Amino acid sequence: MATFISHLTIDCSDAYSLSEWWKPVLGYEDVPDDPNLPGHDECMLVDPAGKGMTVLFIEVPEGKSVKNRLHLDLRPREDPQDTEIERLIAHGATVVADRRGQYGPGTGWVTLADPEGNEFCVLRSPAQLAEQSAPTEAADA
Known part of the structure; x- marks a missing residue:
């Protein structure tokens, strides 16, 4: 049986700031009832129309x-x-x-x-x- 892509994860140094940067680029929003806040080490964005892929930003210690x-x-x-x-x-x-x-x-x-x-x-x-x-x-x- 096949699998499917749940979401795309982007490693970063500041999950909140980067998710806020990408939000207007994609026209995405925070997960309803689970807003992203400064200091969160994982921040997810979703397509409000429910058609696009979910994007998750996760803080990692190493830089790109x-x-x-x-x-x-x-x-x-x-x-x-x-x-x-x-x-x-x-x-x-x-x-x-x-x-x-x-x-x-x-x-x-x-x-x-x-x-x-x-x-x-x-x-x-x-x-x-x-x-x-x-x-x-x-x-x-």
């Missing part, structure tokens, strides 16, 4: 020292990729690598890092993907 072996790929729900990247940088993310256009116009991603250095990628929005796959007027002629 190498590239993540696993990372999140984020897709903006509505805004274009560039707008979402600007929002996240204004929120405190840092750019690790810009791979936009790597596979041709309108392709690619940008790798960012949260305040503790955990990398994540920002992909193009569903609207941008649909726009790219839509036939152009020249192709219809």
